[in-house]
Amino acid sequence: RPPNLQMEEKWWLRRSDCRAKGGAPGFKVAILGAAGGIGQPLAMLMKMNPLVSVLHLYDVVNSPGVTADLSHMDTGAVVRGFLGQPQLESALTGMDLVIIPAGVPRKPGMTRDDLFKINAGIVRTLCEGVAKCCPNAVVNLISNPVNSTVPIAAEVFKKAGTYNPKKLLGVTTLDVARANTFVAEVLGIDPRDVNVPVVGGHAGVTILPLLSQVNPPSSFTPEEIAYLTDRIQNGGTEVVEAKAGTGSATLSMAYAAAKFADACLRGLRGDAGIVECSYVASQVTELPFFATKVRIGRQGIDEFLPLGPLNEFERAGLEKAKKELAESIQKGVSFINK
Ligand code: NAI
Numbered sequence: 042r043p044p045n046l047q048m049e050e051k052w053w054l055r056r057s058d059c060r061a062k063g064g065a066p067g068f069k070v071a072i073l074g075a076a077g078g079i080g081q082p083l084a085m086l087m088k089m090n091p092l093v094s095v096l097h098l099y100d101v102v103n104s105p106g107v108t109a110d111l112s113h114m115d116t117g118a119v120v121r122g123f124l125g126q127p128q129l130e131s132a133l134t135g136m137d138l139v140i141i142p143a144g145v146p147r148k149p150g151m152t153r154d155d156l157f158k159i160n161a162g163i164v165r166t167l168c169e170g171v172a173k174c175c176p177n178a179v180v181n182l183i184s185n186p187v188n189s190t191v192p193i194a195a196e197v198f199k200k201a202g203t204y205n206p207k208k209l210l211g212v213t214t215l216d217v218a219r220a221n222t223f224v225a226e227v228l229g230i231d232p233r234d235v236n237v238p239v240v241g242g243h244a245g246v247t248i249l250p251l252l253s254q255v256n257p258p259s260s261f262t263p264e265e266i267a268y269l270t271d272r273i274q275n276g277g278t279e280v281v282e283a284k285a286g287t288g289s290a291t292l293s294m295a296y297a298a299a300k301f302a303d304a305c306l307r308g309l310r311g312d313a314g315i316v317e318c319s320y321v322a323s324q325v326t327e328l329p330f331f332a333t334k335v336r337i338g339r340q341g342i343d344e345f346l347p348l349g350p351l352n353e354f355e356r357a358g359l360e361k362a363k364k365e366l367a368e369s370i371q372k373g374v375s376f377i378n379k
Pocket of ligand 1: 073074075076077078079080099100101102142143144145146147156160163166167182183184185186187212213214215216243288289290291294
């Protein structure tokens with residue numbers, strides 16, 4: 042039987058009306074690259090999120106299948122699929138949050154920067170769509186190299202006259218999830234009880250875990266610091282090598298992206314105290330983009346939190362991170378302005 046579109050429409054209107062009256066919240070979320078290794082499990086997790094009322098799944102391949110599959114889940118969000126460039130505008134119109142995991146992943150031996158050639162163009166096209174169809178949406182950018190794709194998105198939005206630095210967030214949550222997990226292993230405690238700030242960027246030495254600021258307050262031996270820093274910085278490569286040419290982190294990334302998106306939606310709803318690490322336009326260092334803790338509210342980022350006190354090891358790491366970050370940022374900016 043064909044789906045009962047009239048019913049769906051009525052149901053949707055009832056929910057919108059409820060939202061307008063300050064009732065149950067419902068946000069419209071689009072995932073661009075929804076049929077990929079990250080996109081599919083992320084789409085499932087967002088379909089399960091009670092804050093999502095409409096979920097748009099866009100890809101250049103296979104989005105109808107993923108949409109049909111997820112549409113049978115008896116959760117609240119209405120799912121709609123969009124296939125190929127001609128449907129990008131319909132996918133984006135009216136969205137509150139756009140999550141972008143579109144692009145190619147790493148293979149063994151590749152750095153995230155090796156993905157630049159392909160993913161830079163994909164991110165540009167998708168962000169042009171966002172600027173045109175939902176300029177007020179919050180954007181969660183996952184496509185690598187994040188250190189360059191966030192500056193690319195910013196330049197696209199500037200050119201379109203829609204840039205709002207408070208609404209463009211590079212997703213670095215997986216670095217935090219890895220840091221929490223590995224630190225919890227060393228401390229012998231539950232990872233849910235650990236919070237490690239991870240600042241800088243999202244590639245190799247630019248990933249800077251601040252082990253001196255771990256919560257609960259903990260001390261580590263120099264060997265533990267060296268082991269943890271290396272494992273957190275190279276967690277992505279660990280997965281790329283284990284997957285042996287079939288891709289990079291997808292399941293843990295989908296989990297991390299869903300966690301971050303949920304934080305953004307709770308912030309947009311007006312919940313207090315939503316603080317996450319993210320790679321954003323920043324004045325915390327002299328670099329124009331940097332990952333730090335940010336407080337998320339109704340308008341996107343409400344507050345950029347300071348780095349806090351760093352020890353000598355972290356200060357040295359920061360200098361290394363800044364050097365590489367400056368080059369990656371410049372590369373992204375020149376890609377749009379060349
Ligand atoms: P994948 O290849 O499995 O999926 C990518 C999807 O993007 C595919 O379905 C593809 O059809 C789609 N796509 C390609 N061009 C598109 C376009 N122009 N418009 C819409 N969709 C398009 O790759 P996977 O594993 O899902 O990774 C995606 C991206 O996420 C990669 O760039 C990867 O490096 C990055 N990533 C980022 C992480 C982070 O922490 N920020 C962690 C892990 C991966």
